[in-house]
Amino acid sequence: MKDLKNSMSGGELLLRSLKAQGMDHFLANAGSDFAPIVEAYARVGSGSPDLPEPVIVPHESALVGMAHGYWLATGRPQAAMVHVNVGLANAAMAMINARADDVPVLLMSGRTPLTEHDRPGARRTPIQYGQEQFDQASLVRDVVKWHFELRYPETVPALLSRALAVAKSAPEGPVYLSLPREPLTELTGADVAADPLQAPSRAGAAAEEDIATAAGWLAAAENPLIICQRGDPGGRVAAVLEHLAEAHDLPVAEVFATRKVFRGTHPMAVGPDLSQRLPEADVVLVVDAPVAWIEHHNRPRASAKVIHVGPDPLHARMPMRSYRTTLGLAGDTAATLAALDAALETVPARARDSAAIAADHAAYLARVAGAARAGSTGTASKAYVAACVSGILGETGVVVSERGAPAPFYPELGANRFFGNTPAGGLGWGGPAALGVQLADRDRLVVCVVGDGSHLFANPVVCHQVAKANALPVLTVVLNNSGWDAVRLSALEVYPEGVTSGAAQVPLTEFGANPDHAQVAEACGLWARRVDRAEDLPAVLQEAVTVIRDQRLPVLLDVAVRPE
Incomplete structure (x- = not known):
């Protein structure tokens, strides 16, 4: 311990410890609880290499979404802090999204001072009475892996180390730490830890006996099928999966992709349509896919063996998930697939109809191309927008899509070049996530393709302000059909013969008066254009890239699209 004459506040220790434990940025939406944080930045200097770079984000949901996107691009969690219970409430939806896709975010919030006098951090305003809760953590408890409250400033390094170790242990996910103002203002002689106290737990491959069983089933299968949904930021899963599929003639369907893992131009890619292949498959290998199929529409045949692979093959955080699991291979996804690949090399495989796989692959690519052509004149289709966006991405460009055309419509993109909204479906994720991806690499082309409804949910003025203030040149493509297609399509699925199917206007789905998204963006300092004709889109996209x-x-294109 140091002499308190040379000590620092708990707030300064927090910032120094965040930086020491790998946090490059401190994403902040500040309030009265931030006084010790503000003082620490002022004392040390906000540009100091000893503190994380502060990034002001004027809405809490956007703040967590940026941390989400940063991890997708880098595999490194970032620190995010909001204002007491009201800020935490705004952040809760974005935390639901992070938990649904196992994304580690370190979320902190202040907590209204506990004391009313005699301490530097004590209450000083009326809101510090109104904001006090009996159980503030209850706002996010159901969607975090771990939560705690800081009591003493000297425990900051250990608490942060534990929070990050839990967040980064498989399956990864968000954590929450509340920070009362008193320990943040209190002086401490504690040192910043040179090394983290705790390291994340790392899983290896699944059990050797189970690997051998799975390999035997796959080798003997007449109609095997791999279903995948998401990869890892390092691309390890994608590399192993591509080799496994090609080496052993295993067709791959990528469905409901949240983090694209399988290149659609790979010869084993058969597209997302499971209507024929899933009922015909005798062995199904599900690769870390929380939502592998929709039971109402498709399911494996009764005799099929279904193998689930991943850190948690049963996805225990989901209360209801009744997919058949004949065998669960629990372990690191890439390591398990590599072990399965090696085991298959030693087992004689049954001859399969490679021509049928090739035909399905060609048919999938033809459907994608046909859908783009069909929407290439007049009012554009989402498929055509996807084709045009693909044409500007180059070798490294990234797409963040929320209610745009899904991953199969970007067949040429490989691992971690397409990120889609999570199974939780908390709207407003796309814009902030794209900002987080861009924050991780300002020189990379990042394209956010987002429905107009989702764009409104993202607090677009906030996203534009953050983009402009932080020099984040995201290209946002707003797909404008003046309504919520997802709600309309859901009603039609439930009531295909109902009155809705013939309604001129579907209730609760059409906005009526829609904002001029391009003018809003221009008012925030962005370069913006409205595109009403599909024929004009390629040229405008090229101009936007320039x-x-x-x-x-940053750029915004308000593109008229037809209803799906």
Whole structure:
């Protein structure tokens, strides 16, 4: 311990410890509880290499979404802090999204001072009475892996180390730490830990006996099928999966992709349509897919063996998930697939109809191309927008999509170049996540393709302000059909012969007066255009890329699209 004459506040120790434990940025939506944090930045200097770079985000949901996107691009969690219970409430939806896709976020919030006098951090305003709760953590308890409250400033390094170790242990996920103002203002002689106290737990491959069983089933299968949904930020799962599929003639269907893992131009890619292949499959290998199929529409045949692979093959955080699991291979996904690949090399495999796989692959690519052509004149289709966006991405560009055309419509993109909204479906995720991806690499082309309804949920003025203030040149493509297609399509699925199917206007789905998204963006300092004709889109996209490259400005295109 140091002499308290040379000590620091708990708030400064927090910032120094975040930086020491790998946090490059401190995403903040500040309030009265941040006073010790503000003082620490002022004392040390916000540009100090000893503190994380502060990034002001004027809405809490956007703040957590940015941390989400940063992890998708880098595999490194970031620190996010909001204002007491009211800020935590706004952040809760974005935390639901992070938990649904096992994304580690370190969320902190202040907690209204516990004391009313005699301490530097004591209450000083009326809201510090109204904001006090009996159980503040209850706002996010159901969607975090771990939560705790800071009591003493000297415990900051140990608490942060534990929080990050839990967040990064498989299956990964968000954690929450509440920070009363008193311990943040209190002085401490504690040192910043040179090394983290705790390291994340790392899983290896699944049990050797189970690997051998799975390999035997796959080798003997007449109609095997791999279903995948998401990969890892390092691309390990994608690399192993591509080799496994090609080496052993295993067709792959990527469904409901949240983190694209399988390249659609790979010869084993058969597209997301499970209507024929799933009922015909005798062995199904499900690779870390929380939502592998929709039971109402498709399910494996009764005799099929279904193998689930991943850190938690049963996805225990989901209360209801009744997919058949003949065998669960629990372990690191990439390591388990690599072990399965090696085991298959030693087992004689049954001859399969490679021509049928090739035909399904070609048919999938033809459907994608046909859908794009069909929407290439007049009012554009989402499929055509996807084709046009693909044309500007180059070798490294990234798509963040929320209610745009899904991953199968970007067949040429490999691992971690397409990120889709999570199974939780908390709207407003796309814009902030794209900002997080861009924050991780300002020179990379990041395209956010988002429905107009989702764009409104994202607090677009906030996203534009963050993009402009932090020089984040995201290209946002708003798909404008003046309504919620997802709600309309859901009603039609439930009531295909109902009155809704013939209604001129579907209730609760059409906005009526829609904002001029391009003008809103221009008012925030972005370069923006409205595109009403599909024929004009390729040229406008090229112009947008030029603006990003030459002027480093964020861009928004308000593109009219037809209903799905």
